[in-house]
Amino acid sequence: MGDHHAELTGLLREWLPRQRWFAGKGRSGGGLRIRHDVMVFEPLRLLVVDVDYDHGPSDHYQVPVVIRSDAPFGHEGFLIGESAGGLVYDGLHDPDGSSALLSFLRRSTHRDGLVAEALEPLDILPAHAVGAEQSNTSIVYGDAYILKVFRRLWPGVNPDLEVTRALAEAGSTHVARPVAWYSGRVDGTPTTFGFLQEYLRSGTEGWRLALASVRDLYAEADLHADEVGGDFAAEAERLGTATAEVHADLARTLPTRPATADALRSLVTYLHGRLDAAVEAVAELRPFEAAIRKSYDEVTGASAQAVHPRPFQRLHGDLHLGQVLRVDSGWVLFDFEGEPVRPVADRVGLESPLRDVAGMLRSFDYAARSMLLERGDEPSLAYRAQEWADRNREAFCRGYGAAAGRDPRADAVVLRAFELDKAVYEILYEARHRPGWIGIPLSSVERLTRSSPSAG
């Protein structure tokens, strides 16, 4: 294995940093070690790779590979490199590799420390990868299942699996049925590697529906959001209700804790810490720093009961229009992973449900403004974008309030703090991955720090 691993390590040293989900960009060091090498199911081998840096903890990644003596047509795009043993391909994109993973799940078996568990008998179906690879790699089997393979491994049970299972067991209609998963040990801790769910073939992503609505509005230069064909407000209201129902099920089945003065103080410290890192990295944020900090401090400015009369609880953690699907029966939420850049230990904490509300409100802003990027500077469209975002924001909060018994807008100080925090996170995210979009969250920070909390 020694020479072979040395060769594979060399190939991965080139390949890994080029992947969209590689989190070590900009960190010095980057020494690579293959920690586990398991033949999961012929021909799929699963490598667990550690990346060590000069400072801070190591990262862990799973890299399933298929090593072939042939080079089938169409495989060029996912070649990792050439070794003495053959051509090394990304095993999640190699059709034989993705089939092997389903066979492993189907057997509900274990292999060298990797364990597969299935809740129901699985059909063997052909695989294809979905969409652009982001934080993870997803594979659809037939049109029955979708497997999410967590590329970066955080020791512990992945919150997506934990929370989705809790909701399914509570009878929620707002999640896709969990079907199977596989796990192993990382740093001695049982860790989720991949999660298979029912594939909702009739689902349309909220982001696509919202963009269609915005497009309709921009096409009708003289009409308002409530007058054009593709008005999204009724959907936004239903989405608000679905989010509140999910929160209620999570509060009923998983732990909660009161939002005490201490809990709010820790929250504010945490928000300031995230801002420290963002202003350090993105100079454009600095003119707004003082005003943002002032908004955060307002969270501890009055009694905890007055500012946040709801318990802290488990959440979605990164809710936006790209994480919800409209199916015939209503809205389904997925990807309960939280923000992928946060350590899992942080993401499984009990937090304010207003964090999710704020995530979705930010997304209405994104949908309205992303289309302005294509249109250049048209002041009348900017006005209409704001009108669209406000209308859907109100509808979402109305729907949430009707189901939760308290409208999120009633807790305006905390809601604004979370909207600012999300926008700060987005500024960092866009700076790293999509610099052309950074103006969207920056303009929101500018607006949110200008307005009073209740104005939204």
Ligand SMILES: Nc1ncnc2c1ncn2[C@@H]1O[C@H](COP(=O)(O)OP(=O)(O)O)[C@@H](O)[C@H]1O
């Ligand atoms: N149960 C499902 N049924 C149908 N499509 C889904 C389902 N879950 C996720 N998707 C689609 O798969 C894609 C990737 O899923 P996601 O969990 O967001 O991955 P990532 O964490 O990499 O962003 C999304 O575009 C989403 O629309």
Ligand SMILES: O=P(O)(O)O[C@H]1O[C@H](CO)[C@@H](O[C@H]2O[C@H](CO)[C@@H](O)[C@H](O)[C@H]2O)[C@H](O)[C@H]1O
């Ligand atoms: O989908 P992920 O879990 O990988 O989330 C990350 O990427 C998102 C972008 O794809 C990013 O979301 C931001 O852009 C969305 C439009 O593309 C918008 O709907 C969101 O409101 C906005 O935050 C997300 O923040 C990031 O964690």
